[in-house]
Amino acid sequence: MSTTDLKLEAKAKLTLEDKEYELPVVKGSESEVGIDITKLRNISGAITLDSGYANTGSCQSAITFIDGERGILRYRGYPIEELAEKSNFIEVAYLLIYGFLPTKAQLDDFHYKLTHHSLLHEDMKKFFEGFPPTAHPMGILSAMVSSLSAFYPEAGYNADIELNIIRLIAKLNTIAAFSYKKSIGQPYVYPQNHLSYAADFLHMMFSVPTEPYEVPKALEDALDLLLILHADHEQNCSTSTVRMVGSSEANLFASISAGICALWGPLHGGANQQVITMLQKIQDDGGDYKKYVNLAKDKESKFKLMGFGHRVYKNFDPRARILKHAADRVLSELGIKDPMLDIAKNLEDIALKDDFFVERKLYPNVDFYSGIIYRAMGIPTNMFTVMFALGRLPGWIAQWKEMRETPGVRIYRPRQIFIGETQRSYVPISKR
16 A cells, blocks of 8 residues: 555645645554655755654554554454464464465465475584674574575575575574574584474474473473564564665665664563563562562662563553463463562562552563563573564564565665754864
8 A cells, every 4th residue: 555545635734934834644544644744854944853763654564553552463454362372473474474364285385495494504503603602692693694695695685585585584493593502502403394483493492412302382382472472563673673774775684684683682672581680680689579569669769670561552562461371371381480480470460450550551561471481491581582583583574575565665864953063174183
C-alpha cells in the first residue's frame, strides 16, 4: 500500500512565522493517523525536531502491528497469542518474511533448506579461533555474520535474496552456538539434520563430543516459544538500524550484523541480562527481596527493579502473559530449585498485587520472564542477548526485504538542528 493510497482528504495545517502550510494526512489500516512531512523542508525551509524519533514514522510497513494502550501485538495480522499457541518458530519466520502462512509443502521445503544450509564453511573456524577467550558472544556473532558476505561474495544487494535468507537463518543458529563454545573453550558441536531449529541449537550448546546432550522436550518447546515472541517488534532500535544500513544498498549480511550491534546495548536487547544481574545482587545480599522492593518505592533511592514496565505497552505486555505461564511450566516440569528463581517469583507476586506497582503499571515484562526461563535452561547470562538476536532475525530480514522491495525508498538521511559555534576565523598557534 503506497502513501498515495493512504492519504486522506483532511489536511494538517502548520503556521510558521505567519505563513500557513498544508500537509497531507495519512491513515494506516489500523486507523493510525500520521502527518506526512516529506515535503515540509521544500515548502517551508524548516524541519521537524524529534529526538529519538519517538513521534516519527520512519516508514510504512505491513509486517507488525502494536497497540501499546490495548496490549496488542500482531504479526501480519495474526495475534501473538494464537501464534504462540498454535505455530512454531520456523512457520512464524516464513510468515514474517513472505507475508502469509505457508502450506505444508512450503513449510516442509523451507525447513529442509534451513536444515541443509546449517553447516559453516570450515575456514570460518579460523575466525572463531582469532577471538580472545574474553570476547563477548554478541561481538563474535556480529563479526561472523558480517564475514558471511566474504564466503558468499555474490551476496551483494542484488544477489539471490531467497538463498541468502535461507543461509542466514540456518547459519545463525550454528554461529550462535559456536560463539558460546568458543567463550568457554570447548570444541564445536556440529548441527544435526533430524532436530528442530530450537532443539538443534540446544544440542550444539550443551553437547560435548563424549556426551551428546538429550534435549528435554520442555526446553525445546520453551525455546521455540521464546523465539516466536521475540521475532519482530515494529520499528525498534535494532530494526531501524537494519533498515537504515540496508537503505544504502548494503547487503543482507552487513545489514543484519549492524542490527546485532544495535541489539547488544543494555537499553535494548540486554534488558533480560540486567534482570538476572539484579536477582544475583539480591541473592548475594541475603535474598531479602522486600528490602529491594522498598528501595524501588523510595524516591531518594536510585535502585530500579529491572524487568518491570514497558516503554510501549501501557497496560500489559502480551508476550509477558504468555511467558509467565511458560516459566511456571518449565520450572515445574524440570523440578528446578534455584534460590534466584524463588526471588524472581516473589518479586513477581508483589508487583502484581502491590498498589504502588499496579497504579504505575510496573508489571513484569517479557524481559523478566525470558531471563528466568533462559536461566532455567542453563543458558549463561552473557548469551541472553544472543538468544534475542536468534529470535529477532526473521523480523530483521522481513523489514530489510520490505524496505528493499518498496518503490522509491531513498537512503536514510536524518537532518539536525545545529547548535555549535557560528563561523570563526582561524588563529595561528603562535597567537593562542
